[in-house]
Amino acid sequence: MxxxxxxxxxxxxxxxxxxxxxxxxxxxxxxxxxxxxxxxxxxxxxxxxxxxxxxxxxxxxxxxxxxxxxxxxxxxxxxxxxxxxxxxxxxxxxxxxxxxxxxxxxxxxxxxxxxxxxxxxxxxxxxxxxxxxxxxxxxxxxxxxxxxxxxxxxxxxxxxxxxxxxxTFDVNNEKNMDFLLSLLDSENENVTELAANIISYSCNSNTEQLALCGAGVPQKLVSLFGGSMNLRDACLESMTAIIRNNWEVASRFASMDHGKAFRSIVALIHDRSPRTRLLACLCLIALGHASPCHFLDRQIKTKLILVLLELIEEPGHVGDEAPLALTTLIKDSVELQKQAFSTNAVAKLSNHLLANTSQTRRAVTILLALAELCSKQEESRSQLLSGQVSTLILDALKHDCADIRVAACSCLKNISRSSKVLSAGRLSCDTVIAPLVQLLYDSSTSVQIAALGAICNIAVNLTPRKSVLLHSGVVSQLVHLSKSMDPTLRLKSVLALRNIMFLMNPKDKDLILKELTVSTLSSLICDSEHSVQEQTLALVQNLLDGYVDSVNYVTGEDGMVINAISRQLNSASATGVCIQGMLVLANMAAGNELNKEAVMDVTVPHRADRIKPSFVVNFLQSKDKQLRVATLWCILNLIYPNSDSSSTRVARLQNAGVISQVKNMINDPCLDCKDAYYIFDDKMLCRKLLLQS
Structure with a gap:
């Protein structure tokens, strides 16, 4: 039920x-x-x-x-x-x-x-x-x-x-708000509980949160904490809904009655009812995320961690959801993850996982909590892998429940941030890659995406042993998924290919390109999703890095790839796409004369019509410093070293207005841009002296 x-x-x-x-x-x-x-x-x-x-x-x-x-x-x-x-x-x-x-x-x-x-x-x-x-x-x-x-x-x-x-109950409507307030003022607890439920259900936007706060609803909810357990719990859920992700409301609440309302919720984390304790923790977590400056008390944070770890022992819904609340509390916080580690959270969660393998929901939430604990702490990863849980994680990859497979992948994704983990032990690269690759064929898209996330991390940290990945058959399935109708699958598969390509030897790069094909690569550069375009260009960068002959893939086959890059840059796509595109061109421009001319044909093409300025000028004027830096380095590589050909390129760049725009960057606020400018100025001075001599 x-x-x-x-x-x-x-x-x-x-x-x-x-x-x-x-x-x-x-x-x-x-x-x-x-x-x-x-x-x-x-x-x-x-x-x-x-x-x-x-x-x-x-x-x-x-x-x-x-x-x-x-x-x-x-x-x-x-x-x-x-x-x-x-x-x-x-x-x-x-x-x-x-x-x-x-x-x-x-x-x-x-x-x-x-x-x-x-x-x-x-x-x-x-x-x-x-x-x-x-x-x-x-x-x-x-x-x-x-x-x-x-x-x-x-x-x-x-x-x-x-x-x-x-x-939905529109609380921005004055009559509706008056009706809701009348329900909260009722002497019938079933009615006031109904009002709290309506708030929890209908409060979904900042304007609704502010309207409820302005009408004094938080004060009314706090005043009802003294009612029955069910009413108190409903009011806690409503308070969480009103505060969630709203700095202004959270700040007002934290200061309400000189902090009395805040302290009343802190007191409830020690209530006799496990559900009340959980809801009070969730309310405080929402408050801390919405307004961190009002949630600086280290002692309260430690209490929250301890209470949530205790609640995992509770049967049913409370015990199932407590690990998820802990995950939310410590998410992306090194400080809180260290605190959780110091309270022996990894060991406690591991023991609960070993004792509750048959409880699907609890296994999922515990795995997610362990994943978060391992996201930034090497100590947590080491402790987790020192026990029997590593075997359970591997088994979870083959579990019948898709949610458990997803959670296990999340765990592996964060554990594999450590190269030490992948070199030995139960979760070495040899033991995890095969089951992860198998999950790329899973019937659940969520599982495929989670497996791709883990493979992305493993590919980065597995640089000395990437042959293990290549021989696993992962590349062919990644190429297949890069053609998926699901944009997230396309993105994640390209990310994985990009990471596998990183610092790979030329022979293995050739093997990947043979599987991927230039045609697919150019199609991905022109994908409908900007994120896919950006990561595909980053993949091309990794292809070019340290492999001189790889530029043939970019310029060969009638220039399919270079033409795709040109289209994206000329259409002024998303900034991230332009940055990656210019980095590719900068990399190519560092090569031989043929490569430099190929880049010139993209940046300053030969044409009679000079009305439309080169996109390079616009990039040099961009508000994004990374785009300005990437563009400057591309120009530097085009004019270096001094030669007759480079003089011709300088003249073309000058006619297109590029050189004059570079000279305007002497006062650029970005230090990297200034450094690049001074190198440019030095090269131009040397060129001038050579011509005079």
Whole structure:
């Protein structure tokens, strides 16, 4: 049964309030077909048929209550029965009972409970309940004089707002905000909990967060922490939604009541309820990420790590999600990863993984936490590999669950940042490459992408033994994936090829190009995605680096590759593409005269039409310093060394306005540009002296 906003399956199971006496006469059939037919046929006035009567006292009303109750009891926690009643068209009839002015409180309670149950955990059920107009009727009935009706309607609305099908609640609308505030002010905890659930579901943008903050919602939520456990948990989730990724709201909250509100959440990480402790940790993590300056207390951070490590021991949802919360807390933070390591986090997580291999969700979140712990800390990697967990990670690559395979790849990706790890032990390159290559054929795109990420790192750190990769058959599959319709697969496969090509010997580069082909390379340079274009050009750079003859791949076969580069640079693609393109040209321009002329034909082509300036001039004027530096080095390589041919190139560059633009860069704010300029100036001075002599 799906979890509710306040945890567990409480909402759907508790919806049977105001059950009828077991001694009440009950003569109607209980088969779904009979119940649905009687409910649908009865319509306004009840199920009892002629003479049934309306209101609380009629026989028809009594039978309708019995029918609604029986339907509700049959569908609670029973997905199959829900789908059956949906096919029988029962939902509109159930919602119609909520709309009838003369309906008894008993009928309203049972109808609300049934409507909420239909919406819980079944998307088609939620859609049917929404299409029948249940939200409007349930919302109206929150003002009903009978508390049991109000409770039932609030519970039903909570279940509806668990569904992704539920309508968003526009808090920027003044009337909606007033209504939400009235719910928060209610003395009925089911109603205030509903308000908190609506906030958690509907607060998705900065403007909504600011609107809720401006209306004083955080203060109201904090004031409700003293209520029931379920209400407190719902309020913590709402606070997290309001704070998440919003510096202004997080700053206001941290300063609220001189820090009293902040301290109240810190206190809740020691609450008796494991779920409350987890939600309080998540709220503080969101606050720390949104406004780091208000979350500098090292002691609190250490407490969070310790609490989350303790929560992993809890059964069910809390224990499953605690490692993920820890991952979020320490993500990209060297300081926090060191703190986690000092609290023996690697060993504790490893022990939990060994003890919970059969629990899929927990295994996934623990692997992801271990992956993050190993992302920046060599000590964490060494400790992880010193135990039995390394064998589990290898086994996880072959697990039936795709999420576990993805998590295992993430672990390997970060572990392989260390070249020491790949040289020996259970996770040496010889043991990990074969299963990773096999995952490139996986039916799950997510698994393929995760495996590519690991292979990318291994390829960089495996420089002395890249033959292991070449003989694994990885190149042919990477080439195949580079032609995928999925842009992420194309990008990751090109990244892997780029890293494999890095510092590879010429013979092996030839083998890769034979597999890749010049045609595919030129197509990737002109890919629809800028990121793919950029990384393909970086691949070409690695091809050219240290291999003189490799320029033939760029200029040969009717210039397919060089022409593709020219098209990208002339079309002024994304800055990253232009930088990589100019680095390729700079590399080529450092070669022989033929190479330099090939670069000149791209940068300053021979043409009668001189109206359109060379893209090189625009690049020298770019706001991006890397592009200016790359362009300057390309020009330097074109004019060096001094010769008759270089003099001709200087003249062409001068006519295109390139030389004059370079001279304007004497005051460039970028030191690398200035250094390149002074080298250029020195070369031009030497040339001038030679001509004078």
């Amino acid at each position: 799906p979890a509710t906003a306040s945890g567990g399956a409480r909402a759907e199971e508790a919806a049977s309030a105001l059950s009828l006496s077991s001694s009440a006469p009950f003569c109607m059939g209980t088969r779904p077909e009979e119940l649905a037919a009687r409910l649908v046929a009865g319509g306004p006035g009840g199920v009892g048929g002629p003479g049934g009567g309306r209101g609380e006292g009629g026989e028809g009303e009594h039978e309708r209550v019995l029918a609604l109750r029986e339907i509700k009891n049959q569908i609670i926690g029973n997905r199959t029965k829900k789908l059956l009643y949906l096919r029988l068209g029962a939902v509109p009839a159930v919602v119609a009972a909520l709309a009838e002015p003369g309906a008894s409180p008993a009928a309203l309670v049972q109808a609300a409970a049934a409507a909420g149950s239909f919406a819980c955990g079944v998307d088609d059920g939620a859609r049917a309940v929404l299409a029948a107009g249940a939200v409007g009727h349930l919302t109206r009935l929150l003002a009903h004089p009978d508390d049991k009706v109000v409770d039932a309607c609030a519970r039903a609305l909570r279940m509806i707002y668990q569904s992704k099908q539920a309508p």
